[in-house]
Amino acid sequence: MDTKENGENINAVSKAGNLSAGNNSHNLANHTCEGCGRSDLAEQERRRLRALEVVAQLSVIGALLCFIGVGVTYWVGGQNQFLGGFLAAGLALLGIGVIVIGKYFMPQGPFVEQRHEISSTVQQKQLFEEALVERGGSAFKRRKFLGVLMGASATMFGITFAFPWIRSLGPLPGKTLFQTWWRPGSRVVTVHGRPVKVDDLEVGGILTVFPEGHAGSSMSQTILIRAASLPITTRKGRETWSPHGYLGFSKICTHAGCPVGLYEEQSQQLLCPCHQSIFDVLDGAVPVFGPAPRPLPQLPLGVDEEGYLRARSDFLEPVGPGFWERTTA
């Protein structure tokens, strides 16, 4: 059996080998070329293959030089463009060499291979079923109770072993998303912790501020805008929130949470650069454009006797994008 197979295969090799040259000339002979004889064609073909061989040789020599170039470039400091340029050129030239060999100096066929049947025969299916059900399943068939017990304990293992994989990953949300570090009387400070005084900003100026002691806090970030020199009522009930024209809004976009960082003084609008939501500052930062669904919450501000800006309270609603529990607070 083995020897027979081997014999057939060896036979096939020589067939495949012979075919390479035969096929190439065959392709060429297909061109209808009146007036030129068969020997000219063979000569042409020889010349073509010789030229291709030279191309392959030159590319591989070029590749070798480029790889040396990679080494030299690395040695003298590894300048990015030269290092990568030599690497790319070397690889490409080597690739050309390999492709020329593969395309012109190797058997091109077309060769054929027969497919095999994918589905099993009826008999194979029966043998499979026998082994699976009769041989394997019968042990459990007669011991149903044991099977149920094993299933139950394996399920319990799956459930309890998953506990740390889920619950230990992080703390429960609790009230985290409902509050920030702003407290009644919190002094307004810059990111460097410097308290902001009432004459620090010109009209039209903006500043990112935080509650004192929490400079840089992600949740408490607030954009401070001096929209005028006199108090501005953005909404009913907010008459006292903007001393000397200072307005404070949560800087977290109510859409996807990006910092709402762009302020256009002329139109009194805040723009979120992520998805282009636009908020109308004088109207209580209500979204006038884009996907943001809610106004930016406004921070009630006040001024103490020394002239420092202070929060009157935390934001009156959760800051940032929407989440499931938001309205149940």
Next chain:
Amino acid sequence: MNSTGYTNGKLAGSVDWMDQRLGLARIGRKIMDKIFPDHWSFMLGEIALYSFIVLVITGVFLTLYYVPSSQQIIYHGSYLPLRGRRVSEAYASTVNLSLNVRGGLLMRQMHHWAADVFTAAIVIHLCRIFFTGAFRRPRELNWIVGIILLILAISNGFTGYSLPDDLISGTGLRIMFSIILSIPVIGTYLGFFIFGGNFPGKLIIPRLYIIHVFIIPIIIAGLLGMHLGLLIYHKHTQFSGKGRREQNVVGSPLWPTFVAKTTGLFLMTFAFIAALGAFIQINPIWQFGPYQPYKISYAVQPDWYMGWLDGAMRIMPSWEWTGFGHTWPLEVFIPAVALPGLTFTLLFAWPFLEAHFGKDKAEHHLLDRPRDKPLRTAIGAGALSFYVVLFGASATDVLANFFQTSLNLVLWSFRITVVIVPIAIAFLTYKICKELTETPYSGQRKRAVVMVRSPQGGYNAYRADPHPDTKAGQVAEPVPIEPESTQA
């Protein structure tokens, strides 16, 4: 021939040792005889495979320098504009490996470009499989493996993009946190468990790191093995043509022709990525600056494979809904969770949907020409155009600036085109397919008409022989490597 059976002395020594332990000669010959059809579109998957190899090679280098930590430190490195700034260790180490490690920038840029090429090659490969019907029985399982690979490639692209902790990737993570929050019922808990607390926290960078360098690559490698294993087991599909039938495969043998060609393709892919890494700057994080939750940059776009999601988020109306005592952030959930969910569900289901509604559950090894399946081609083209429009919508601000027009106009143009364009494209594609199938000889190389003047002065016209490159006209009958051997 000696006692081992080999005529070549070298083989007798090394290969025979392996043969006595593995039966190498028998298996080896079978593998070397495997036939690969010669068609350019079959190289797309190979490009994806080779990009993955480049990703692994360059990625391992990056892990030798990258520090997965959100710990804030003061930057004292060589890049002067950052000196004295508070940055995370992750950011500082990425800047350091880019600017101070010899060859580091090339490795990093090649890694990033390779990820973009990897996902692009997968998507184009997917299109080839879809439009030629290569997903049909028996290859549905391999189609599913392929879609999982696409999802993993995109996921690993995103996690890798987030690792440097620069201003742009940090903003991307913030958006991802908001997207998770938007999921009804479990969103808040899910977000807190994944990020280890409220955003930004200190745990997400090390978690993304282990996911990016270990978990997902291991799964990708395993599934790639499965993808290729199934491909070998099922054998390749092929386009129909002379001598090509459902029962055979026609093309080049693995050894040596295909090995040479595919090695060439590997080198070319590698070279292409190296050239991109050398000459086209990508993600210069030292210019973006370190991530701070209160800072933001303007006109930023994610990597290309996330663009469709970003675009969908931009053009989605602000439909937050409050009901049953809860907030339903549909303006985020629909474009960023439901849309990709639906997209990948439909992709998974497509082979089964088509088999069911097309009433075709037969085995297929010959590929369709897209025009011969007008409905499938129309749906595919329409769907593709939908994602292309969404991708375009991720640049609303850039387009508004470029055309000196209002954001409002750009936004509404996209809201309208995202509905109209897919319908129009699908309709047109259907019509073109129908037209092509009904036109005789369309798509075939024209044969020259030769005019001959006879000695008597008369003129005769006749059609020349088919061009030798015309596949259908190839006279060479396929020659079997293996004579019709009936193996049990």
